[in-house]
Amino acid sequence: SAVISQKxxxxxxxxxxxxxxxxQVDSQVTMMFWYRQQPGQSLTLIATANQGSEATYESGFxxxxxxxxxxxxxxSTLTVSNMSPEDSSxxxxxxxxxxxxxxxxxGTRLTVT
Amino acid sequence: QKEVEQNSGPLSVPEGAIASLNCTYxxxxxxxxxxxxxxxxxxxxxxxxxxxxxDKEDGRFTAQLxxxxxxxxxxxxxxxxxxxxxxxxxxTGNQFYFxxxxxxxxxx
Numbered sequence: 001s002a003v004i005s006q007k008x009x010x011x012x013x014x015x016x017x018x019x020x021x022x023x024q025v026d027s028q029v030t031m032m033f034w035y036r037q038q039p040g041q042s043l044t045l046i047a048t049a050n051q052g053s054e055a056t057y058e059s060g061f062x063x064x065x066x067x068x069x070x071x072x073x074x075x076s077t078l079t080v081s082n083m084s085p086e087d088s089s090x091x092x093x094x095x096x097x098x099x100x101x102x103x104x105x106x107g108t109r110l111t112v113t
Numbered sequence: 114q115k116e117v118e119q120n121s122g123p124l125s126v127p128e129g130a131i132a133s134l135n136c137t138y139x140x141x142x143x144x145x146x147x148x149x150x151x152x153x154x155x156x157x158x159x160x161x162x163x164x165x166x167x168d169k170e171d172g173r174f175t176a177q178l179x180x181x182x183x184x185x186x187x188x189x190x191x192x193x194x195x196x197x198x199x200x201x202x203x204x205t206g207n208q209f210y211f212x213x214x215x216x217x218x219x220x221x
Contacts, residue, residue, distance in 0.1 A: 033209070041213070042201065042211050042212065042213040043157070043201070043211045045208065045209070090156075092156055092157075100205045101145075101147065101159060102147075102159070102203075102209055103159060104156040104157050104158070105156060106155070107155075107156045
């Protein structure tokens with residue numbers, strides 16, 4: 001399995017501001033993913049971060065709101081832009097490290113006031 | 114129809130009993146199946162993967178897959194209070210699909 005870290009682990013932000021979440025993996029991986037998990041809910045895939053090309057977004061998520069970078073095979077960032085209280089959630093990055101298995105980072109707990 | 118369906122629970126079992134968690138999926142071409150455990154406030158942790166019909170055992174955990182019935186289950190033998198968590202079923206088709214999870218409580 002891969003060792004994945006995320007920064008920050010939690011943050012409290014004011015509405016209208018932006019937060020960039022970092023995801024670092026200890027080995028090179030092809031696929032990196034960003035998920036959101038709202039309280040009591042399951043995981044919702046936001047986008048797949050592709051190295052060297054634009055991210056692939058799922059229905060309901062757009063690049064202007066959730067810009068993603070993937071500068072190399074071990075690192076990705078997700079920005080939550082122009083935040084509103086509805087963006088309060090846990091944001092998780094994951095990697096596809098061994099075939100189709102996915103491993104998750106520890107998550108970033110975001111509260112928007 | 115959801116891609117992956119799980120009974121949300123909560124499921125309560127006494128310590129030492131067998132906990133049985135069930136999952137059905139809709140995409141017949143799904144190839145890979147996973148069970149994740151998620152403790153409250155933590156991220157999901159992969160505990161079992163299964164790729165072919167039948168049973169796969171790992172310690173106290175047994176995953177069972179029946180592709181004809183589009184059904185995958187997780188059995189936890191000798192349940193412990195530390196097994197209390199939400200268990201997420203995941204299936205790969207065109208993408209990775211997660212169920213909504215089953216909350217398990219093991220009562221001492």
